[in-house]
Amino acid sequence: MSRKDDYKKKIEAELEKVQAKLAEWKAGAKSSAADARVKYAKQVDELEQKLEVTKAKLKELGEAGEDAWEQFKDGVENAWDSLSAGFRGMRHPSADDKDTGHSPTDPVSSPHVLPPLPYAESALAPIISAKTIGFHFGKHHKGYVDNLNKLIAGTEYSDLSLEKIIRLTAGRVERTAIFNNAAQAWNHMFYWKSMKPKGGGDPPSPLKERMEISFGSVDACKKEIADAAVSRFGSGWAWLVLDGAALKVVNTANADVPLTTGMKPLLVVDVWEHAYYLDYQNRRADYVNAVIDKLINWDFALENAG
Ligand code: FE2
Numbered sequence: 001m002s003r004k005d006d007y008k009k010k011i012e013a014e015l016e017k018v019q020a021k022l023a024e025w026k027a028g029a030k031s032s033a034a035d036a037r038v039k040y041a042k043q044v045d046e047l048e049q050k051l052e053v054t055k056a057k058l059k060e061l062g063e064a065g066e067d068a069w070e071q072f073k074d075g076v077e078n079a080w081d082s083l084s085a086g087f088r089g090m091r092h093p094s095a096d097d098k099d100t101g102h103s104p105t106d107p108v109s110s111p112h113v114l115p116p117l118p119y120a121e122s123a124l125a126p127i128i129s130a131k132t133i134g135f136h137f138g139k140h141h142k143g144y145v146d147n148l149n150k151l152i153a154g155t156e157y158s159d160l161s162l163e164k165i166i167r168l169t170a171g172r173v174e175r176t177a178i179f180n181n182a183a184q185a186w187n188h189m190f191y192w193k194s195m196k197p198k199g200g201g202d203p204p205s206p207l208k209e210r211m212e213i214s215f216g217s218v219d220a221c222k223k224e225i226a227d228a229a230v231s232r233f234g235s236g237w238a239w240l241v242l243d244g245a246a247l248k249v250v251n252t253a254n255a256d257v258p259l260t261t262g263m264k265p266l267l268v269v270d271v272w273e274h275a276y277y278l279d280y281q282n283r284r285a286d287y288v289n290a291v292i293d294k295l296i297n298w299d300f301a302l303e304n305a306g
Pocket of ligand 1 (some may be wrong): 140
């Protein structure tokens, strides 16, 4: 076997191990401590970038002639080393990290990191396609986190949690850009958790009882959520919230979030066009009803209701 083939084989084996580890970690991350999730999300992000670099190098190597091997050898060797090191450094977050009391929906990190999706990009198909999730999570949600980090670098907000930034900047015209990006980063994190594969169906009994008290029936509550989502003019969000002791449905425009008006969000449906246009075009109601019937995560809502 030539050195080129030898390295290629080693790197491909390493790629497989790292990808398996990433998949295992992502599946387990949902139940881990909030701080551990944030920490490991960053690590997964870095490792994924290394994977991309290594894949590119392998492709380059495959296309190059045997005589170009010397030119690529060092680069490939370095990529392999960093990949192996990254793989060895991976630990499951629940193994030895303790929850420090921060809410899972209120991560503190500087800079802020994009938390991993709680499921695979394809897990919500066919209701929401992998393509939609890929763009929505990988471009839109990531964009809000990246923009926020740029906007708060070196400011008094740089070490604050998303919720704190949102509360401190809400309604302040000179802080609109920071508020919008912080709120969108938070809203999307909350949105991914508001859905799950094989969701929908009957809410757990304690939530069902509260729905019946506040809305008369589960169906009436679902209808209110759908109406709030469909009637939101332009971009925004439809929320099930706790307002005092009562459940309520509200919608918000653009990046606005009920956290700033004293209500406690329980779950949310994103009705920005980027959430559904690739799959449903202008049929927002079809998207909303499908999400409520097939994906909504009532357990998450109950968890938030406390
Ligand atoms: Fe969105």
